[in-house]
Amino acid sequence: MTDSYPIRAIAADEFEAFSEVPGEAFLESWPSGALAIERQIIEFDRTIAAFDGEQMVGTATNFSFQLSLPGGMASAAGISAVSVLPSHRRRGILTSMMRHLLADATGHGEALAILFASESGIYGRHGFGLASWHQRLEIRHGEGKLAAGRMAAEPSRPRLRPADPAIARAELAKVYDSALSGRPGMLARDDRWWTYFLTDPEYARAGMSQLRCLLADDQSGPRGYALYRTKPNWGADGLAAGTLRVKELIATDPAAVASLWADLLSRDLIGEVIAPLRPVDDPLLAMLADPRRARPWLSDGLWVRLIDLPTALRQRRYSAQVDVVVEVTDPAMPGNEGRWRLQADGPGDSQPSCGRTTAPADLRLPVQALGAGYLGGARLGQLAAAGHIHELTPGALARLSTAMSWDPAPWSCMIF
Numbered sequence: 001m002t003d004s005y006p007i008r009a010i011a012a013d014e015f016e017a018f019s020e021v022p023g024e025a026f027l028e029s030w031p032s033g034a035l036a037i038e039r040q041i042i043e044f045d046r047t048i049a050a051f052d053g054e055q056m057v058g059t060a061t062n063f064s065f066q067l068s069l070p071g072g073m074a075s076a077a078g079i080s081a082v083s084v085l086p087s088h089r090r091r092g093i094l095t096s097m098m099r100h101l102l103a104d105a106t107g108h109g110e111a112l113a114i115l116f117a118s119e120s121g122i123y124g125r126h127g128f129g130l131a132s133w134h135q136r137l138e139i140r141h142g143e144g145k146l147a148a149g150r151m152a153a154e155p156s157r158p159r160l161r162p163a164d165p166a167i168a169r170a171e172l173a174k175v176y177d178s179a180l181s182g183r184p185g186m187l188a189r190d191d192r193w194w195t196y197f198l199t200d201p202e203y204a205r206a207g208m209s210q211l212r213c214l215l216a217d218d219q220s221g222p223r224g225y226a227l228y229r230t231k232p233n234w235g236a237d238g239l240a241a242g243t244l245r246v247k248e249l250i251a252t253d254p255a256a257v258a259s260l261w262a263d264l265l266s267r268d269l270i271g272e273v274i275a276p277l278r279p280v281d282d283p284l285l286a287m288l289a290d291p292r293r294a295r296p297w298l299s300d301g302l303w304v305r306l307i308d309l310p311t312a313l314r315q316r317r318y319s320a321q322v323d324v325v326v327e328v329t330d331p332a333m334p335g336n337e338g339r340w341r342l343q344a345d346g347p348g349d350s351q352p353s354c355g356r357t358t359a360p361a362d363l364r365l366p367v368q369a370l371g372a373g374y375l376g377g378a379r380l381g382q383l384a385a386a387g388h389i390h391e392l393t394p395g396a397l398a399r400l401s402t403a404m405s406w407d408p409a410p411w412s413c414m415i416f
Contacts (some may be wrong), residue, residue, distance in 0.1 A: 071317025077105035129371030144265025185410030224251025241271035362396035376406025
């Protein structure tokens with residue numbers, strides 16, 4: 001059936017037609033100027049479309065990312081813009097495009113593919129496991145008090161100053177790169193992605209202010225920043241009810257974290273502070289005098305697909321010594337199937353090994369389970385309790401789960 005819908009890379013002059021498909025599929029229309037901004041990041045040699053005759057009926061693209069892993073970095077294919085026209089659903093077009101994208105990733109030497117899912121029920125069928133979560137925090141006026149003793153001593157507190165995000169870009173990048181090396185799931189940003197991330201068209205503001213920046217620094221340099229927007233409002237009772245929405249807040253030390261949040265949560269005329277994309281282990285929850293007032297709301301984040309299983313498992317580091325044989329099922333990529341022996345001596349081991357073996361399996365699991373645990377966030381015991389992992393050797397599940405876990409929790413702070 002999919003032979004009726006050939007797939008090929010698109011040319012730059014086809015991008016406008018390409019954009020119409022996700023626009024219709026996602027019930028959106030592109031504002032004026034939006035396509036020029038999207039062109040900044042599109043890699044046309046990795047961008048494909050499916051055709052019904054001359055009509056584009058499906059789209060997808062790969063981005064070339066560097067992804068932070070437990071203990072390191074690795075190349076990853078960032079899958080995005082996956083869409084099929086409503087008139088052409090359920091015809092195998094998405095499956096066919098996914099095969100192309102994964103083959104493209106293999107050709108680029110990427111052992112991993114990653115994505116954010118608009119429909120969370122789709123991508124498990126294609127070998128992806130849910131590897132990270134994020135949470136939305138919503139703190140109302142007067143509820144953001146930090147507990148006594150959780151503000152840093154005065155000598156170590158940074159200076160806070162407003163800054164133009166574009167002008168402060170080098171300082172933001174320095175803080176971001178410092179965080180990148182310590183937390184799995186983050187995406188390295190080159191000049192192209194910083195330009196895209198800080199581009200601030202009016203249509204993206206949803207009625208709020210231009211993007212603002214609060215920078216935390218001292219004589220040694222930048223220590224943190226908050227990017228945010230505001231919107232004024234007044235309640236029927238005459239009380240201020242403005243909104244402050246955090247786009248990104250990253251800091252290199254607890255004092256900078258506390259100082260930035262203390263400032264944002266105490267702003268005049270603000271009725272609520274909303275932070276929609278925060279890590280599940282956000283230190284703010286441990287700083288608040290009443291953490292329940294943050295009203296955390298959990299949502300799925302980054303999905304991970306192992307393309308080259310042994311390479312992927314060798315690229316990351318492990319929290320504890322492990323020597324385990326896993327029997328993996330992966331119908332979509334048979335090269336990943338079979339028994340693999342994973343060996344690592346703990347976080348100091350820079351060369352863990354993973355190779356085929358004929359030894360008896362300790363665990364039997366689908367490739368999705370390894371994708372879920374890959375960044376160190378998912379607990380394999382939970383997946384086993386749900387019936388996704390079968391333990392064949394007592395104790396093997398706990399050993400592998402401990403070795404694959406990581407602190408801090410994985411977090412991807414930029415949806416692509």
